[in-house]
Each structure stands twice: as structure tokens, then as C-alpha cells.
Amino acid sequence: MRYISTRGSAGSQASSFSDILLEGLAGDGGLYVPAEYPQLDAATLASWRDVLATQGYPVLAHRVLSLFVDDIPSDDLLGICRRAYTPEKFGSSSIVPVERIGDGPLWLGHLSNGPTAAFKDMAMQLLGELFAYELDRRDEHLTIVGATSGDTGSSAEYAMRGRDRLSVHMLTPAGRMSPFQQAQMFGLQDPNIHNIAFDGVFDDCQDAVKAINADAEFKAKYHIGAVNSINWARLAAQVIYYVALWLRVTTQNDQRISFAVPTGNFGDICAGHIAREMGLPIDTLILATNENNVLHEFFTTGRYRVRASSEVAATSSPSMDISKASNFERFIFDLLGRDGARVADLFGRQLPEQGYFDLSETPEFKRLTDRYGFVSGSSSHADRLQTIRGLYFDNGVLIDPHTADGVHVAHEWISRVAAPIVVLETALPVKFAATIKEAIEVEPEIPARFAAIMDAPRRVVDLPNDVQAVKDYIAATS
């Protein structure tokens, strides 16, 4: 499998999986995508049904990833999958359990039983193993520098902790994360994990990371890298759970079901799109946003308008509070018939120049649902509270506010799409205790495996809002 850029002209150079693993953007500013999607037939799905039932999730993961990776020996890749997806890390050997809500058409796909209680662990645990493997092979060290407002940073730290060839420097906006999120990150005692409480808001943290990456000399000297949401390997890892959930909910190898996906950077649902393009029998992909409805706006009007950070609302599903959807370009590339020049014009020229692009008058706009299976919706704080309350009191199921966005929008579409609908659960309620309390008047229980972290000593340095201070700290601790 070779990889090309979404902005690449035909004939531009293709790269292998390992080439792009440690990279961010392609050289022309685009995102990497497979040169073509591998295709699944009924016989493959039938054999995978058997694999999942008899050999479990890591072996299924190996089967799926083998379609995307051709430059890691198969046995090594299997070892990587076995180390990434263990019952110890994910709470059970099923890794992604699925549960029907009552006896209705909705199911919950539990993606957040990993080490940090958010679905990002599904991709990040695999990424940790892949990075360690590739750095060993190259005899190199990587310093990951990132900014986080919560879930991504902690998930990356738990995937990279204790690894010789990796260190993580994670900037967080001082005093702005939930107590649980702070405990989770700052409670890590591993010497290769460095938490920085940065005196600013999340955007300031991100600006500092950008400034560090813009300093080519510093970047090269300290081997600075990233684990951001546009990393192709993260998407490949996410395709696996669509397959696993589909296998667990269906009984026939041509049975079409739908997925409802809470969306921020269009990462989780992009993997659903890829799975559907590969021929996994998915009827509809229901995209759910919160009040920051950049994507819902596009899917209903054809206009994609990025927001200024001052326009981004702080909501009770904070991991979906985005100004632009950084993976979206991958879908638009497919929608436009893989025309790299047009994608380059939309994302490389129109967006920076005018802040939006508009496809409403194009034939492609009409294909969003008919050809690609997308529908969308958005929800409000009141919708989330009502949804959490409803599921809890009617069905005895407690969900987090992000998952509630998914359930709310799934309800809007329930009579118009093929059932069952699997709603992807993206975090456990314990991460967002204040909103849960507001909804059901009791705090969610802290699962036993997280109890120790709440009392652990805190490892974090306070730094001023100053890029040089961060660079000095990285230099001193690398």
C-alpha cells in the first residue's frame, strides 16, 4: 500500500506506511491517504467474523492493518497489535464491547475502556507500539511536543510512558482542565513524560507548539515530532473498531447498519468513511456536533466555514469544541473524485484567503448522502442533559456528554436510516463529572482503576507564556 497527498498532483511521489508514520503533513501541505482503499468482500468478512470470535481483537486488528501496512514484517505487526490491545489496558478481552440500549434500535459501542477513559486510546495505544518499533528499527529518538486541552494529551502520555526512545512534552493551559484530567496527566511518574502547565489558554499552548515547530534548527536538533489527529496510523487503527463493532452487531455478511459518531476533528468518523469505502456494509454515517457546528453546517448547506478561536464556544462536550476539522480534507479529497488540484485550491487558497469554501452549487454536494451515506445534526447543552437523564433513568445506562451528542442526533435520524444504529461512546462519564451531576444529580463513580491516580503526587512544571521558556525546558530535559 502506497500513500499519496490530498493535494498531490497525479504522479507525485508515493510513500510507504513507515515513511509517513512519524510525519505530520505531506510536503505540499496536504494529508496522506492510501493511493486506493483496499476492498473487502463477503468472504473476507466471513473469515474475519471467525477470527474475531475465536482469536480476538488483536488478531482482527492485524488482519485489518495488514491491508494498509506492507513494510513491517507480518509477525512483527501481529506482536504490535497484541501488545497494544490487552485486556489489562482495555478492561476486558473484547476490547470494544457493544451493548444494546433496552430492546430498541440503538447500540453503544464502548470505545473508552482504555487507560485514559477516552476513545483516543484505541488509536494511541497502537501508535505507541508502532512508534517504538519504528524508532528501534531506525535507531532514533523522538521528542513529542504537543498541546492539549484534555483527552489527546493524556492518551498520548499513557501510550508513550516508559519508552526509551520517546519523550513527551505536553503543554496544558494552567488551571483549565477538569480535576480528573489533571490528576490523570500530572500523576504520571515516568521520567520520559513532562507536563507543562503553561500560563495561557489552549490557543496560546498551540501557538507555542507551532512556534517551536517553525524553528527548523531546534526541531532538528531535538528530533521534535507530534502525535496529532491527522496522523494516518491513527485513522487506520480506528478502522479496526468499525469492523469489530459491525461484526458484533450483525449476523449476516451483507447486513447494513448505521453508526452515529460524535465529531470534533473529523477523525473518528473519517475512519467510518474509510471503512464504508472499503466495502464494510455501512448504511448511514450520522455525524453529531455540539454547538460548534462547523461540520453540521457543511453537511446541510455545502459551506465549510472555519471559525476564529474567539467564536468557539466552551461547551459541556469540550473535546468537540473545534474551530476547524483538521481531518476533513481527507473526505473532501474523496468527495471531489480525488482531484488534488481542486483540494489544494479549497484548503490551500480559498480557506486561508476568505475563511470558507462553498460547494453548495456543485454536483458533489448532492452526493453527500446518496453516495457517501452522510447525514448530520447538532445538539445543545440542554439536549445533552436530557439525553443523559433519559438513558440513565429509562435504561440504567450512564453516558458521557460527548456520547450524549451522538445519541441525541441518532434519535433525530432513527426513522430514516437502517437500524441497528451503533453510537460510538467516546469517553467515560467519570471524565466529565460536573455535567453528569447536573444531569442526574449524582456524581459518577470513580472506577477502581483510577482511584490511585487521584492521590498520586503531581509531576508538572509551571512555565510563563513564553516560547523561549518552553524551548529551554525541552533542551534541559531532553
Ligand SMILES: *Cc1c(COP(=O)(O)O)cnc(C)c1O
Ligand atoms: C477527541 C474526542 C472527540 C472527537 O473526536 P474526533 O476524532 O476529533 O472527531 C469526541 N469525544 C471525545 C471524548 C474526544 O476525546
